[in-house]
Amino acid sequence: MPPLVVLLGLIVGWLALGLAGLIRPxxxxxxxxxxxxxxxxxxxxxALVGLRALRPDAVPxxxxxxxxxxxxxxxxRLDALSGFFLLLLGAATAGISTFAAxxxxxxxxxxxxxxxxxxxxFLASMALVVVANDAYLFMVAWETMALSxxxxxxxxxxxxxxRRAGFLxxxxxxxxxxxxxxxxxxxxxxxxxxxxxxxxGPQLSPGWASVAFLLALVGFGAKAGLMPMHVWLPEAHPAAxxxxxxxxxxxxxxxxxxxxxxxxxxxxxxxxxxWGATALSLALFTGLFGAVFAAVQTDMKRLLAYSSIxxxxxxxxxxxxxxxxxxxxLHLFAALALSAALIHCLNHALFKxxxxxxxxxxxxxxxxxxxxxxxxxxxxxxxxxxxxLVGTLAIAGLPxxxxxxxxxxxxxxxxxxxxxxxxxINMLIPLGAAAxxxxxxLAGYVMVKFYGVxxxxxxxxxxxxxxxxxxxxxxxxxGWLALGxxxxxxFPQLVLTAVAPITRSLVSSAVNPGVNxxxxxxxxxxxxxxxxxxxxxxxxxxxxxxxVGVRRLYHGRVRRTAPWDxxxxxxxxxxxxxxxxxxxxxxxxxxxAFRIDRELPSPTDPAPRYSIRIEDRIWHAxxxxxxxxxxxxxxxxxxVQGGRLAIYLLYSFLxxxxxxxxxx
Amino acid sequence: VNALAMARxxxxxxxxxxxxxxxxxWIAQCRAWLQNRKAPPLLQPWRTLRKLFWKDAALxxxxxxLFRSTPYVLFGTMVVAAAIIPSVALDLPFVWxxxxxxxxxxxxxxxxRWTSVPPSARSxxxxx
Numbered sequence: 001m002p003p004l005v006v007l008l009g010l011i012v013g014w015l016a017l018g019l020a021g022l023i024r025p026x027x028x029x030x031x032x033x034x035x036x037x038x039x040x041x042x043x044x045x046x047a048l049v050g051l052r053a054l055r056p057d058a059v060p061x062x063x064x065x066x067x068x069x070x071x072x073x074x075x076x077r078l079d080a081l082s083g084f085f086l087l088l089l090g091a092a093t094a095g096i097s098t099f100a101a102x103x104x105x106x107x108x109x110x111x112x113x114x115x116x117x118x119x120x121x122f123l124a125s126m127a128l129v130v131v132a133n134d135a136y137l138f139m140v141a142w143e144t145m146a147l148s149x150x151x152x153x154x155x156x157x158x159x160x161x162x163r164r165a166g167f168l169x170x171x172x173x174x175x176x177x178x179x180x181x182x183x184x185x186x187x188x189x190x191x192x193x194x195x196x197x198x199x200x201g202p203q204l205s206p207g208w209a210s211v212a213f214l215l216a217l218v219g220f221g222a223k224a225g226l227m228p229m230h231v232w233l234p235e236a237h238p239a240a241x242x243x244x245x246x247x248x249x250x251x252x253x254x255x256x257x258x259x260x261x262x263x264x265x266x267x268x269x270x271x272x273x274x275w276g277a278t279a280l281s282l283a284l285f286t287g288l289f290g291a292v293f294a295a296v297q298t299d300m301k302r303l304l305a306y307s308s309i310x311x312x313x314x315x316x317x318x319x320x321x322x323x324x325x326x327x328x329x330l331h332l333f334a335a336l337a338l339s340a341a342l343i344h345c346l347n348h349a350l351f352k353x354x355x356x357x358x359x360x361x362x363x364x365x366x367x368x369x370x371x372x373x374x375x376x377x378x379x380x381x382x383x384x385x386x387x388x389l390v391g392t393l394a395i396a397g398l399p400x401x402x403x404x405x406x407x408x409x410x411x412x413x414x415x416x417x418x419x420x421x422x423x424x425i426n427m428l429i430p431l432g433a434a435a436x437x438x439x440x441x442l443a444g445y446v447m448v449k450f451y452g453v454x455x456x457x458x459x460x461x462x463x464x465x466x467x468x469x470x471x472x473x474x475x476x477x478x479g480w481l482a483l484g485x486x487x488x489x490x491f492p493q494l495v496l497t498a499v500a501p502i503t504r505s506l507v508s509s510a511v512n513p514g515v516n517x518x519x520x521x522x523x524x525x526x527x528x529x530x531x532x533x534x535x536x537x538x539x540x541x542x543x544x545x546x547x548v549g550v551r552r553l554y555h556g557r558v559r560r561t562a563p564w565d566x567x568x569x570x571x572x573x574x575x576x577x578x579x580x581x582x583x584x585x586x587x588x589x590x591x592x593a594f595r596i597d598r599e600l601p602s603p604t605d606p607a608p609r610y611s612i613r614i615e616d617r618i619w620h621a622x623x624x625x626x627x628x629x630x631x632x633x634x635x636x637x638x639x640v641q642g643g644r645l646a647i648y649l650l651y652s653f654l655x656x657x658x659x660x661x662x663x664x
Numbered sequence: 665v666n667a668l669a670m671a672r673x674x675x676x677x678x679x680x681x682x683x684x685x686x687x688x689x690w691i692a693q694c695r696a697w698l699q700n701r702k703a704p705p706l707l708q709p710w711r712t713l714r715k716l717f718w719k720d721a722a723l724x725x726x727x728x729x730l731f732r733s734t735p736y737v738l739f740g741t742m743v744v745a746a747a748i749i750p751s752v753a754l755d756l757p758f759v760w761x762x763x764x765x766x767x768x769x770x771x772x773x774x775x776x777r778w779t780s781v782p783p784s785a786r787s788x789x790x791x792x
Contacts, residue, residue: 376726378728378729378730379726379728389730393773393776396772396776397769397772398769398772398773398776399762399766399769399770399773404766404769408765408766408769411765412765441772444772444775444776447776448776448779448780451780452779452780456728456730456780458726519760519761525760528763528765529760529761529762529763530761530762530763530766531760531761531762534758534760534761535744535761535762535766535770538740538743538744538747538758538761539737539740539741539744540740542739542740542743542744543733543736543737543739543740546736546739546740547736553717554717555718557720557721558720558721558722558723559720559721559722559723560723560724560725561722561723561724561725562724562725563724563725
């Protein structure tokens, strides 16, 4: 059977599961224990279809559905790029759906059955986005994705802040969609053919191509959370239930990367180096901004949302670098940067989903999202703590886990930039490499804070002693994603081989996956090589040998005792390093980036209160003036509406006269 | 990867591990000299290590398994880093496992583990 038909079957299966949720919408056992695990099974199928399209001998397959507009039926196409994003969608969703099966509880806003429908429509629309082969189906799937995720974000719609977050998300999603629609309008180039096959063919003039690229960058950037359109992420992610946050951050943001790659490399065939330079500078700003803001957050899901912004910055900077290399004809290096972008997409889908799901477990166990009221959970939730540790190490970009592989590839790509025959870029890019290195280092700092404050130390509240453990379905979901993080870190040559067909079709070159099965050497073995497996075996071997050696040499007398209190016996758990305290150095260094509202108690206050609110300057510099401008404009127009019948009749009369004058 | 190369690698590792405390001792000597003090002997860190192996270990009541494993992980990462860098011998089989960026990554792994431990080990009630 052709893979596209199988994929369509799986998508229809998802929709059917969603509709089945409406049969018994309030029966949690049926929806949770039957429908969501089935959805996870279908997700594995989607991943397998994607994997098949990534085989070196696979050819792009197309399918035309008898649906859609009379003269524009739905076109589907499955090539290596679509296949990779299907693999990402399937692999992450399999874990997230399994987790969700044990996660959703009754009485939290939307009924489970309706949630199941929205969830599976969301999945189906994301799968359709990556296989759509005409602008019409793409926009239909894109908007379905935005709407279904809006409903998922506002699951707890009785809370005003959540409705507000949902509105902001929907607004920015629509601004992005308008931009994408205009981009397709430019891309059809006057032929009025809206299939991607027609857009792929003729070359646009340089000016129009640049307009199309900028529209695509704005449109897809709004979905991905590129600055300055990132404001919805830190609002929407804390508002949504954790599996939905995981799906949005892990998978949905990647559809925007897919869209940008499709438009830039496949439809526009990259033309100008400054496209790449624009994307790269925006992306580096975004990455640094996300990392700095993540460092000062005190809400764990908000922290992860800012971390997503940072990772999107890393991915887009890789894309920008690939555009620069491609426009100078350096195909191998373009393939290197593009591989880094794609692999980081997959890695981020795994570890960010894992961390969002872990926050979900913590949230259910403790009812707390505030880092200041957590702590010491490693004792009460050992499973979640262990699996989240894998996620934090991976996202911090530490070898031998997967986050390191993609960041390593990207830094390698930066090291090859001196070969670009353009002095301005050669001057600019070392700055970019430094900014990237700073971003990655800050991400490591953020993750120490995230993990340390939640899972280590002492419980900051007495209620945390009653934190209950996670269910077995939740553990399987987390375990699947953690396994992916480890496997892709140890065997990076697998995923390097998988992305080779994509880079071959988009930049007509592919990096060398490795000298042999043990290490990767993407460009040349004497330039740079890396082996996660050898590092892991080395570290584990040394740790094991040391452990055995210490056991032999040491007498083994270990005393458990109260730690020394520095002579101050009245210590409480609240005296530990807090989330605010941990982020304070960063807040001081990057003070200009924030808008800080701080309330300091007076020294004589018998009940001192300290509070700090850290806000985004862009919100006040860009969004609020825009909103008030729109409001003023609306008020000015509203003057016309006097509310008196005679005036409205006068308007009609005047219009009639004007028309008569015009016609005669 | 032949036996000779592995032998070279093992030799380099042993030299690095043996020299590391002596290097610390040398730094302590230099510091003492700069402060107009009499310096401890060069092998003082090795003696300290031997002494610590005789003493009892005291562990905070509520220290987590992560805390207990930290010294092992730190030692493991540092040994691997020593194996990656060709210092005494050249053409080592381990060198291919990582380049300079990956070496920074290995140090970062150790650093990350190190930073997540101390705040509570220093103060407050109980270790992390």
